[in-house]
Every structure is written in structure tokens, then in C-alpha cells.
Amino acid sequence: MPTIYDVARRAGVAPVTVSRVINESGYVSEDTRIRVREAIAELGYTPNRLARGLRSKQTQTLGLVVTDITNPFWTTVARGVEDAASGHGFSVILCNTDESEAKQQQYVGLLLEKQVDGFLLVPATDDVSAIALVQERDVPVVVLDRHVAFPVDTVRCDSEVGAYDLVTHLLELGHRRIALLGGSPAVSTAQDRIDGYRRALAEAGVPIDEALIRQRDYTQEGGYAMTQSILKLPDRPTALFAVNNFIAIGAVRALRDAGLRIPDDMALVGFDDLPSALVVEPFLTVAAQPAYEMGARATDLLLARIEGDGVETPVEVVLPTELIVRRSSGVGITTPVGA
Amino acid sequence: MPTIYDVARRAGVAPVTVSRVINESGYVSEDTRIRVREAIAELGYTPNRLARGLRSKQTQTLGLVVTDITNPFWTTVARGVEDAASGHGFSVILCNTDESEAKQQQYVGLLLEKQVDGFLLVPATDDVSAIALVQERDVPVVVLDRHVAFPVDTVRCDSEVGAYDLVTHLLELGHRRIALLGGSPAVSTAQDRIDGYRRALAEAGVPIDEALIRQRDYTQEGGYAMTQSILKLPDRPTALFAVNNFIAIGAVRALRDAGLRIPDDMALVGFDDLPSALVVEPFLTVAAQPAYEMGARATDLLLARIEGDGVETPVEVVLPTELIVRRSSGVGITTPVGA
DNA sequence: GGCTAGAATGAAATCGATTCCATATGGAAC
DNA sequence: GTTCCATATGGAATCGATTTCATTCTAGCC
Numbered sequence: 029m030p031t032i033y034d035v036a037r038r039a040g041v042a043p044v045t046v047s048r049v050i051n052e053s054g055y056v057s058e059d060t061r062i063r064v065r066e067a068i069a070e071l072g073y074t075p076n077r078l079a080r081g082l083r084s085k086q087t088q089t090l091g092l093v094v095t096d097i098t099n100p101f102w103t104t105v106a107r108g109v110e111d112a113a114s115g116h117g118f119s120v121i122l123c124n125t126d127e128s129e130a131k132q133q134q135y136v137g138l139l140l141e142k143q144v145d146g147f148l149l150v151p152a153t154d155d156v157s158a159i160a161l162v163q164e165r166d167v168p169v170v171v172l173d174r175h176v177a178f179p180v181d182t183v184r185c186d187s188e189v190g191a192y193d194l195v196t197h198l199l200e201l202g203h204r205r206i207a208l209l210g211g212s213p214a215v216s217t218a219q220d221r222i223d224g225y226r227r228a229l230a231e232a233g234v235p236i237d238e239a240l241i242r243q244r245d246y247t248q249e250g251g252y253a254m255t256q257s258i259l260k261l262p263d264r265p266t267a268l269f270a271v272n273n274f275i276a277i278g279a280v281r282a283l284r285d286a287g288l289r290i291p292d293d294m295a296l297v298g299f300d301d302l303p304s305a306l307v308v309e310p311f312l313t314v315a316a317q318p319a320y321e322m323g324a325r326a327t328d329l330l331l332a333r334i335e336g337d338g339v340e341t342p343v344e345v346v347l348p349t350e351l352i353v354r355r356s357s358g359v360g361i362t363t364p365v366g367a
Numbered sequence: 368m369p370t371i372y373d374v375a376r377r378a379g380v381a382p383v384t385v386s387r388v389i390n391e392s393g394y395v396s397e398d399t400r401i402r403v404r405e406a407i408a409e410l411g412y413t414p415n416r417l418a419r420g421l422r423s424k425q426t427q428t429l430g431l432v433v434t435d436i437t438n439p440f441w442t443t444v445a446r447g448v449e450d451a452a453s454g455h456g457f458s459v460i461l462c463n464t465d466e467s468e469a470k471q472q473q474y475v476g477l478l479l480e481k482q483v484d485g486f487l488l489v490p491a492t493d494d495v496s497a498i499a500l501v502q503e504r505d506v507p508v509v510v511l512d513r514h515v516a517f518p519v520d521t522v523r524c525d526s527e528v529g530a531y532d533l534v535t536h537l538l539e540l541g542h543r544r545i546a547l548l549g550g551s552p553a554v555s556t557a558q559d560r561i562d563g564y565r566r567a568l569a570e571a572g573v574p575i576d577e578a579l580i581r582q583r584d585y586t587q588e589g590g591y592a593m594t595q596s597i598l599k600l601p602d603r604p605t606a607l608f609a610v611n612n613f614i615a616i617g618a619v620r621a622l623r624d625a626g627l628r629i630p631d632d633m634a635l636v637g638f639d640d641l642p643s644a645l646v647v648e649p650f651l652t653v654a655a656q657p658a659y660e661m662g663a664r665a666t667d668l669l670l671a672r673i674e675g676d677g678v679e680t681p682v683e684v685v686l687p688t689e690l691i692v693r694r695s696s697g698v699g700i701t702t703p704v705g706a
Numbered sequence: 707g708g709c710t711a712g713a714a715t716g717a718a719a720t721c722g723a724t725t726c727c728a729t730a731t732g733g734a735a736c
Numbered sequence: 737g738t739t740c741c742a743t744a745t746g747g748a749a750t751c752g753a754t755t756t757c758a759t760t761c762t763a764g765c766c
Contacts, residue, residue, distance in 0.1 A: 032753060054714085055715080078753085082752085084721085103436050107463075284648065306645055396745090423724055
């Protein structure tokens with residue numbers, strides 16, 4: 029592998045001049061610029077980013093830590109991050125924590141060692157120690173999707189209002205007994221969605237039946253189990269609110285296995301839309317989060333921080349969710365489960 | 368940020384001794400080991416991997432270049448890679464080429480500059496220049512999923528046999544006119560699947576009607592358009608073979624929009640299974656590829672190459688696909704489209 | 707003509723680790 | 737008692753770039 033010294037020798041200049049040509053910095057005459065470019069091409073030279081990063085103390089790399097890469101929601105976010113970052117000459121290292129605090133700690137440590145210039149982090153739990161560690165090291169962080177009890181830049185969606193809208197939509201359709209299939213209490217979005225649910229019911233003057241509220245995790249298995257447990261109730265609800273896309277799919281499965289039709293026997297609404305490429309026929313009424321935009325916005329904010337935008341206090345960007353009404357909530361024509 | 372020198376000073380030893388403690392290499396007395404560990408903890412020291420990599424010429428990092436991260440197939444592969452790599456202390460940088468040769472070149476160049484120890488690469492096209500470049504630099508590469516006309520380690524699935532099995536399955540069910548919804552001719556898997564299709568028909572003595580063969584790309588839009596075009600034929604086929612999961616979804620949509628039922632009016636088989644977390648009710652007969660295993664096997668092979676396993680000639684690992692028969696091909700009970 | 711500023715270039719130090727080589731000690735082997 | 741080797745430790749060079757500082761040359765200006 030040729031180095032900057034090889035290029036310098038071949039072009040008959042000093043290494044520092046080669047560096048100037050590569051980075052288009054400082055003064056270089058047109059003449060030597062051409063000679064250096066030729067030498068680079070002839071040797072097939074590529075700069076060593078380790079050396080560059082070591083000296084210049086910036087790696088042009090961001091660390092993106094998400095909780096579940098198999099969820100299309102996060103791959104879409106990652107896309108947004110990737111596009112925004114590469115537009116500014118930054119690359120992204122993607123890490124997956126599986127919602128595990130231990131894995132998160134491990135990856136954050138690794139990314140710090142790799143000297144990333146900034147972090148985009150989806151907190152696995154409400155534990156803020158990883159975020160605190162990064163900030164201690166003076167590395168900018170933007171928290172994605174969830175909020176934590178810690179002063180840090182955050183870009184997220186308005187889960188509370190999204191949930192409120194969904195539940196209000198069900199209430200307007202006449203439902204009074206609405207079950208909530210929730211996520212882990214350690215995750216802020218799960219909590220916000222419960223809050224929105226409660227507020228919608230409260231404002232409508234519908235008493236809250238705690239027996240209709242379940243909390244597990246953002247998985248299909250969770251959704252399936254919670255739905256089964258709900259269906260065992262003597263006084264069944266008429267509608268279900270699944271607080272995440274995987275939970276919703278689990279719910280659909282459980283309803284189908286119980287021989288119930290959506291929305292005829294049970295209405296269903298969910299959070300997060302699935303990419304249209306993955307779905308034959310979208311039928312689920314959802315509060316859709318702008319995943320791509322969330323990733324892009326968070327990255328823009330992070331890059332501004334890295335470049336030192338002078339702003340001191342943490343900002344919180346809250347993006348709106350969009351209520352997308354489809355068949356599963358029971359508006360208009362009714363159709364069988366599984367359609 | 369404390370450095371190894373700070374730790375050394377605090378522990379009253381030389382930097383090289385600290386290095387020995389960190390890497391558990393060379394001789395260090397129990398006594399100093401403890402002192403160094405304490406100093407590390409007190410300072411909150413973390414090694415700088417840029418410096419380490421620069422000197423030691425290994426970064427413990429693999430580059431994974433895939434064609435479409437929004438396809439669950441690839442996220443599953445990435446999972447396999449990730450798990451196998453982290454088991455050996457390696458981390459993975461994931462890049463997405465969108466099937467674009469230009470992006471692939473760009474990312475391969477970037478990863479080389481970042482001095483990754485090895486590449487896992489899904490070739491965007493049949494252009495081998497990126498692979499050649501990497502090999503010139505003496506960086507090990509394993510090609511994933513697709514094969515190229517170039518001597519390089521490859522781990523892939525047997526697309527030809529998978530396609531053969533699917534088409535044979537349709538033939539056994541009595542179908543004689545089977546259309547093929549294909550991918551880009553520049554992608555080997557797309558080609559292999561056509562080959563398997565042709566062989567199955569040939570062996571069954573069924574004449575091949577070129578009018579039933581379409582080629583576009585691995586997208587839902589492609590599947591939709593190809594299906595529409597097939598449906599316009601005066602002499603319609605009775606079955607469709609979609610050579611990828613997105614194409615299959617596009618086909619399902621097109622059939623539904625045309626008011627056709629699967630499998631009653633048209634049988635359908637596809638390639639690649641969708642993760643069960645994403646599907647309400649799996650109904651598509653598919654040739655499933657062991658995505659996770661493919662990623663893991665490829666990583667094991669790559670790591671062996673990196674550690675210099677002495678083997679000189681490129682190997683090709685071909686994993687079997689599994690035929691999963693479900694309702695869409697028309698075995699047993701028949702059900703409406705979209706179920 | 708002398709002074710200044712911009713243009714062009716390079717020497718040397720530096721980033722933070724590892725590698726290579728040297729040195730010292732203590733006990734085992736002969 | 738010497739030799740040898742495993743154990744323990746450190747000094748200095750090194751990886752490949754960038755940064756800092758210095759130097760030279762030329763053109764413009766008063």
C-alpha cells in the first residue's frame with residue numbers, strides 16, 4: 029500500500045504538499061497540483077484514514093445505535109441518517125443493541141474507541157449512563173425517538189399525540205372499551221403512548237379500566253400473548269390499540285387464530301406504518317411516524333453540533349405523527365381478518 | 368481524553384507495559400497488572416483504536432456491503448455477520464449500495480481507506496473491478512449471495528436448484544404455462560433462477576415459451592409491472608414464479624388489483640421467505656434461503672482468511688434452499704387472494 | 707528602493723498506540 | 737560456578753497522516 033511519502037517522492041514534493049492537494053487546503057501551484065494528482069493516480073494511492081484521524085482528531089464518522097435492525101422502522105431511520113450524513117462527507121457505523129443495556133454500553137464504548145465524531149442513539153432503556161459517558165468525553169450525542177431524563181439533544185415523534193389521535197378515532201367510531209397492548213415501561217415511547225391513550229379516554233369521559241392495559245415489549249410474541257390474555261377477559265373490549273408495528277402483527281395473528289374478524293369482531297389500530305414494499309395490502313389504521321425524516325433531522329442536528337454551532341442548551345425536536353385511517357378500525361366497508 | 372501515557376505515568380510504569388496489560392500480551396507481574404488496571408479505571412481510559420490500528424495494521428473491523436438494507440433478507444444476513452464477527456472480537460461497518468455500481472465503488476474505496484481487515488460483499492452488478500481492487504490491496508474478500516466471473520471466495524445459496532424445485536413443484540400440481548418474473552440480468556442469482564426454471568421445464572418436457580419470461584429488478588414495482596404485462600397476454604399462464612420476495616409482493620398486489628384469486632385463478636411461488644415477525648399469515652410457497660447462516664458462514668470464512676489459514680485457492684460454499692409449501696401454490700384448500 | 711502581503715513549499719513535531727530491541731533478575735540445569 | 741532461559745520491564749523507533757512554523761519568491765504599493 030503506497031503512502032503519502034511514496035506519492036511525495038514520485039511527484040518530487042514534500043508529503044505536506046501532497047496533503048494539501050488531497051484536502052484542497054493551503055496554497056499549491058497548478059503545476060505541482062497536476063504532478064501530485066498524476067503520482068496519486070499512477071500509484072493507486074488512497075489515504076489512510078486511521079493516520080488522518082489520529083492526527084486531525086476527526087474521523088468523519090458517526091455512530092448510529094439502534095435497538096432493532098430487523099424492524100423496518102429502524103432501517104428507514106438508518107436510511108435517513110445515512111443519506112444526511114453522506115451528503116456532508118460523513119460515514120455511519122450502525123450498531124444494534126436488541127434493546128439490551130449491556131449491548132448498548134458495549135457498542136458505545138467501541139464507538140468511542142473508534143473515535144466517532146458524534147452519536148445518534150436510541151436509548152435501550154431509561155438508563156442514561158451511556159449518554160452521560162459520551163457527553164463526558166465531549167462527543168456530541170443526539171437521542172433518537174425516545175426521551176430520557178437527562179439534558180441532551182433529542183429528535184423524536186409525538187407519541188402522546190399520536191396515541192391520543194388513534195384512540196380518539198376509535199372513540200369517534202363508538203368504541204368505549206379499548207384495550208392497550210403496550211411496550212416495556214422502561215421505554216419512553218411506550219409510556220407516552222399510554223399517556224395519550226389515557227388522555228383521550230379521560231377527555232371523552234370514558235372511565236379507564238386498568239384491566240384493559242397490558243405492557244410487555246415491542247415484539248410480535250408480546251402482541252400475540254397480550255391479545256390472547258385480553259381475549260380471555262369476561263367483558264371483552266371492542267377495539268385494540270397496539271403501540272408498535274410488531275405488536276400489531278402479533279395482535280392480528282392472535283385475533284385470526286381466535287377466529288375473530290377485523291374490524292367486525294374487533295377493531296385494531298397500531299403505531300408505525302410498515303413500508304409499502306413489504307405489505308401486500310395495507311389495511312391497518314396507524315399513527316405513522318416520519319422515520320426517514322427523523323433520521324435525517326437528527327443527523328443534521330448532530331452535524332451542526334459537531335461543527336460547533338454555538339448553541340449551548342439541548343434542544344428537543346418533536347415531529348408530528350400522521351393518522352392513516354384504513355380498514356382495520358372499521359370505517360366504511362368491513363372485511364374479514366387477514367385480508 | 369486520557370492516553371496510554373497518562374495511564375503509564377499514574378501507574379508508575381512505561382507505556383509499553385500498559386499496552387501489555389490491555390492486550391494481555393508479553394510478561395507483566397501480577398503486581399503491576401493490578402496497578403495499571405487501577406490507573407485505567409481511575410482515569411476512565413479507553414484505548415484509541417485509530418492509533419492502535421495505525422501501528423498494528425489491523426482494525427478488527429469488517430466491511431459489509433449489501434445491496435438493499437430495506438430488504439429483510441439482507442438485515443437477516445447482516446445479523447448473521449454481526450453475530451459471527453462479534454464472537455471473534457470484530458466489529459462490522461454496514462454499507463448499502465442500492466444495487467448501484469457507483470455507490471459500491473465509493474463504499475469499497477471508503478472501507479479500504481478505513482483499513483478494514485476484510486470485506487463481505489454482495490456485488491451490485493457483474494462488474495468485478497471493485498473486487499479486483501480489494502484483492503490487489505491484499506485485503507481478503509468473501510462474495511456473498513451472488514457469484515462473479517472472478518476467482519474469489521464465495522458463499523451463496525443454490526438458486527438454480529431452488530428455482531428448479533419451485534417450478535417442479537408447480538409442474539407436479541399440473542401447471543404447464545408458468546411465467547417467470549425475473550430480476551436484473553446483471554445479477555447472478557436472477558440468472559441462476561432462470562436457469563433452474565428452464566431446466567425444470569425442459570426435464571418435464573414442457574416447451575419454453577419466451578413470452579412468459581420477464582426480467583426487471585428486485586423491487587415490488589418491478590413485480591407489479593411484470594405481472595400486469597403477463598396478465599395482458601392472450602394466452603395467460605396458470606402460475607407465476609417470482610424470483611425474489613419484493614417481486615412476489617408486487618405480483619400479489621397486481622393479481623389482487625386485477626381481481627384474481629391466489630391460487631384459484633393464478634398460482635404463485637416466490638424466492639426468499641419474509642421474517643415471521645413481519646407477516647400476519649405466511650401463505651406464499653417459497654424457496655427459502657438460510658440468510659442468517661449465509662452471513663455467519665461467510666464471516667467465518669472471511670475470518671479464517673484474515674488469520675491466514677494457508678488455503679490458497681478460492682472456495683465456493685453453496686448452501687441449499689428449502690422448499691416451503693404453503694397455500695399460494697394451490698396444494699390442498701384454496702383460499703382467496705390477499706388472505 | 708524598500709516594505710508588505712500573498713503564494714508556494716518544506717522541515718520537523720505530533721497524534722497515541724505497538725513493535726523491536728535491550729536490559730535486568732532469579733532460578734534451573736549442567 | 738557458569739550458562740541458559742523464562743520473567744519483567746523499558747527506551748526508542750514507527751505507523752501515515754496533519755499541524756505548526758519557517759523560508760523563499762514575487763508582485764503590488766507608497
